[in-house]
Every structure is written in C-alpha cells, then in structure tokens.
Amino acid sequence: xxxxxxxxxxxxxxxxxxxxxxxxxxxxxxxxxxxxxxxxxxxxxxxxxxxxxxxxxxxxxxxxxxxxxxxxxxxxxxxxxxxxxxxxxxxxxxxxxxxxxxxxxxxxxxxxxxxxxxxxxxxxxxxxxxxxxxxxxxxxxxxxxxxxxxxxxxxxxxxxxxxxxxxxxxxxxxxxxxxxxxxxxxxxxxxxxxxxxxxxxxxxxxxxxxxxxxxxx
Amino acid sequence: xxxxxxxxxxxxxxxxxxxxxxxxxxxxxxxxxxxxxxxxxxxxxxxxxxxxxxxxxxxxxxxxxxxxxxxxxxxxxxxxxxxxxxxxxxxxxxxxxxxxxxxxxxxxxxxxxxxxxxxxxxxxxxxxxxxxxxxxxxxxx
Numbered sequence: 451x452x453x454x455x456x457x458x459x460x461x462x463x464x465x466x467x468x469x470x471x472x473x474x475x476x477x478x479x480x481x482x483x484x485x486x487x488x489x490x491x492x493x494x495x496x497x498x499x500x501x502x503x504x505x506x507x508x509x510x511x512x513x514x515x516x517x518x519x520x521x522x523x524x525x526x527x528x529x530x531x532x533x534x535x536x537x538x539x540x541x542x543x544x545x546x547x548x549x550x551x552x553x554x555x556x557x558x559x560x561x562x563x564x565x566x567x568x569x570x571x572x573x574x575x576x577x578x579x580x581x582x583x584x585x586x587x588x589x590x591x592x593x594x595x596x597x598x599x600x601x602x603x604x605x606x607x608x609x610x611x612x613x614x615x616x617x618x619x620x621x622x623x624x625x626x627x628x629x630x631x632x633x634x635x636x637x638x639x640x641x642x643x644x645x646x647x648x649x650x651x652x653x654x655x656x657x658x659x660x661x662x663x664x665x666x667x
Numbered sequence: 668x669x670x671x672x673x674x675x676x677x678x679x680x681x682x683x684x685x686x687x688x689x690x691x692x693x694x695x696x697x698x699x700x701x702x703x704x705x706x707x708x709x710x711x712x713x714x715x716x717x718x719x720x721x722x723x724x725x726x727x728x729x730x731x732x733x734x735x736x737x738x739x740x741x742x743x744x745x746x747x748x749x750x751x752x753x754x755x756x757x758x759x760x761x762x763x764x765x766x767x768x769x770x771x772x773x774x775x776x777x778x779x780x781x782x783x784x785x786x787x788x789x790x791x792x793x794x795x796x797x798x799x800x801x802x803x804x805x806x807x808x
Contacts (some may be wrong), residue, residue, distance in 0.1 A: 451798075501792075
C-alpha cells in the first residue's frame with residue numbers, strides 16, 4: 451500500500467504565472483505520455499510479471515511516477531495561480547477555464563481528457579515491457595519539446611530537466627528488466643501464474659508461445 | 668522518557684472527543700512488539716520444523732498488528748483532518764504512531780524491508796512474494 455510524504459520529489463517555485471506554458475505542460479499530467487498514464491501503466495502491468503526484478507522495477511518506478519504526477523500538477527498550478535482572466539484568455543485557456551476554472555484536470559495539451567486507452571496491459575510481459583520502454587522515450591521526447599517551449603523561464607526549466615532525466619534512467623531500468631524476463635521465459639520449464647501443468651492443459655501451448663515471444667527455442 | 672513528558676499533555680479525560688474508533692482501532696492499548704520478538708531469540712535462523720513454525724507464527728502475528736496499527740493511523744488522521752483540535756484523538760494518534768514505528772522497525776530488522784526506505788546489507792526487497800501474491804504473511808490469522 452501507499453503512504454504520502456508531504457514533500458515534492460524535486461522543488462518547484464515558479465515566481466511568474468504563465469498560463470501559456472501551463473497549457474502545454476498539462477499534457478505531462480493527463481496526456482498520452484504523461485505521468486498519470488505512466489504510473490497506471492506500470493502499476494497495472496506489475497501483476498503479470500514473471501520474475502521478481504521486473505515486478506520490483508514496475509512497482510518502484512510506478513510509484514515514482516505518482517510523485518512526478520504531483521510535480522507536474524504543481525507546475526501547472528503555479529503557472530496558473532494568480533493569473534488574470536485576461537492572461538488566461540490570451541493563453542488560449544478560455545475553453546479550459548470554462549469547464550475547469552484553474553483546477554488541474556488530467557487532459558492533453560490539445561484538450562483531450564485522460565483515457566485508459568493511453569495505456570496497454572497486453573497480458574504478455576515482453577509486449578508490456580516494450581511498451582514501457584517506448585513510453586519512457588515518448589515522455590522524454592515530450593519533456594524535450596516542453597523544455598524548448600519553456601526556454602525563457604528557469605523556474606520551469608529546472609524541474610522539467612529533472613523529470614526528463616528520470617525518463618532516461620527509467621528506460622535503462624526497463625531495458626534491464628526486459629533482459630531478465632527474456633532469460634526467465636527462455637528457461638525450459640516456466641509456469642505462468644502458477645498454472646497447473648498436466649498433459650491436457652494449455653501448458654504446452656503456453657510454453658511454446660513463451661519461447662516464441664522471446665525469440666528462443 | 669521524553670514520551671512521558673509528551674503524554675502528560677494528553678487530556679484523556681476531556682469528553683468532547685467526537686472520534687469513534689473504527690473496529691480494531693479501538694482494541695489497541697498495549698505494545699505487542701516486545702513480547703512477540705522475545706520468542707525469537709533462540710530460533711531466528713535455524714531450520715528445525717518447530718522453530719520455523721514458531722517464526723512464521725510470530726511473523727504473521729506481527730504483520731497483523733502492523734496492518735491494524737497502520738489502518739488505525741489512516742483512520743484517525745482522516746478524522747483529525749476535520750477535527751484538528753481534538754486533544755484526545757491527537758493522543759491516540761501519537762500512541763498508534765509510536766507503536767507502529769517500533770513494531771515496523773522490529774519486523775523489518777528480522778524479516779526484511781516493508782518499503783524501499785529500510786536499509787539492508789543486501790538487497791532483500793526482491794526476496795519476498797508481493798502482497799498481491801497471497802503470501803503467507805499477508806493472510807490474516
């Protein structure tokens with residue numbers, strides 16, 4: 451289970467509100483490659499992992515993503531907090547303001563509400579970990595675009611750079627987890643989910659599927 | 668002890684506490700950690716059947732107490748969020764937190780980490796089954 455620590459993972463103190471930037475950055479809150487999608491993706495996928503290392507990696511990274519969700523929410527909040535209605539309108543947030551005021555709503559930069567369709571749980575550890583690797587790269591790329599857009603405000607830039615770095619580290623960890631899973635699935639006898647093995651069960655099918663999945667025979 | 672000084676400020680006799688203890692929350696008035704781990708002194712690492720059974724029994728019991736205390740803290744914290752001036756509830760909260768901290772420390776020293784914030788000489792985080800895997804130590808007695 452989870453406990454909450456009343457502290458941000460990395461400090462955020464934005465001195466000048468800038469709703470224009472908030473409009474972009476909110477994508478990392480509730481967009482397709484955002485932190486909400488990341489945390490729910492990993493925390494949902496961990497149940498189906500075949501070895502301890504991949505379970506631990508998904509569990510612990512999924513947990514850190516929740517802390518990142520809070521950071522991105524904080525950035526959006528501080529960028530809109532205290533902005534005038536004119537500034538909000540000028541930033542193109544008139545439609546957002548109509549439905550959400552200055553609350554932080556999980557949506558993409560283009561305004562699409564967060565959807566579970568952003569994440570996959572494929573029932574296949576290899577496919578899931580490959581998705582996670584891609585997700586980290588997409589998140590890194592998104593942060594780099596945001597860093598371009600926020601180049602003039604060091605208060606915003608600093609936490610964004612931290613978040614970008616974490617994506618790179620997570621990519622590394624998922625790569626290591628994937629190699630572990632491939633080794634595990636290549637073992638001669640591998641019982642998925644403690645599945646009972648008898649001659650008529652689908653164990654044999656399962657086993658051959660697994661071998662195919664990791665490219666081993 | 669400093670906790671005695673702190674407890675002196677508790678106003679247990681105050682009658683304006685609106686907090687209603689939830690279930691097991693009401694049952695905690697003593698510290699079980701000491702008694703539980705005393706039994707472990709002679710058989711913490713041997714493989715005799717009897718010792719292992721004893722170890723598992725103690726472990727289950729400790730885990731149950733940890734869960735009860737954790738829930739008690741969660742429940743009373745939510746109550747205190749809307750009743751921050753309730754002195755009696757604050758005393759209860761302090762009591763549960765202290766017991767939980769002590770018990771968790773003892774548990775983790777023997778059976779390994781419950782979170783990544785517990786330091787170990789080797790990485791024991793990978794040793795145990797996960798809570799969603801019906802591990803023995805998560806099943807209520």
